[in-house]
Amino acid sequence: MNDTCTLGEVEAKFADLIWENEPLSSGELVKKAEETLKWKKSTTYTVLRRLCDRGIFHNENGTVTAAVSREDFYARRSEEFVEETFGGSLPLFLTAFSRRRKLSEEEVGALLRFIDENRG
Numbered sequence: 001m002n003d004t005c006t007l008g009e010v011e012a013k014f015a016d017l018i019w020e021n022e023p024l025s026s027g028e029l030v031k032k033a034e035e036t037l038k039w040k041k042s043t044t045y046t047v048l049r050r051l052c053d054r055g056i057f058h059n060e061n062g063t064v065t066a067a068v069s070r071e072d073f074y075a076r077r078s079e080e081f082v083e084e085t086f087g088g089s090l091p092l093f094l095t096a097f098s099r100r101r102k103l104s105e106e107e108v109g110a111l112l113r114f115i116d117e118n119r120g
Helices: 009-021 026-037 041-053 070-086 090-099 105-117
Strands: 057-060 063-066
Touching: 009 026, 009 041, 009 063, 009 070, 026 041, 026 063, 041 057, 070 090
Parallel strands: none
Antiparallel strands: 057 063
């Protein structure tokens, strides 16, 4: 999977902290990371720089914002997973997904509505 679309567990918690509070000053982010993740200032700035370098966030003039929304990030991540694991085939993914877990009537209905809305 492309490095831009992956987050480790700790990075994901940090990213969620930013997405839930943006825009925020880097100082506010340090305080929130200390309260929530028990991080030191240096850890916060190291991880923030890494995520900025990967194009997920921006830190300009001390203000941290998302370069990619949470929804777009996880959509891209899902697309890459299906592409790499199932050759881009959504039916193969759904078949594998539902092999061990039966879909509820509500899920089947949601999928059918999605199919109807997206027929080309």
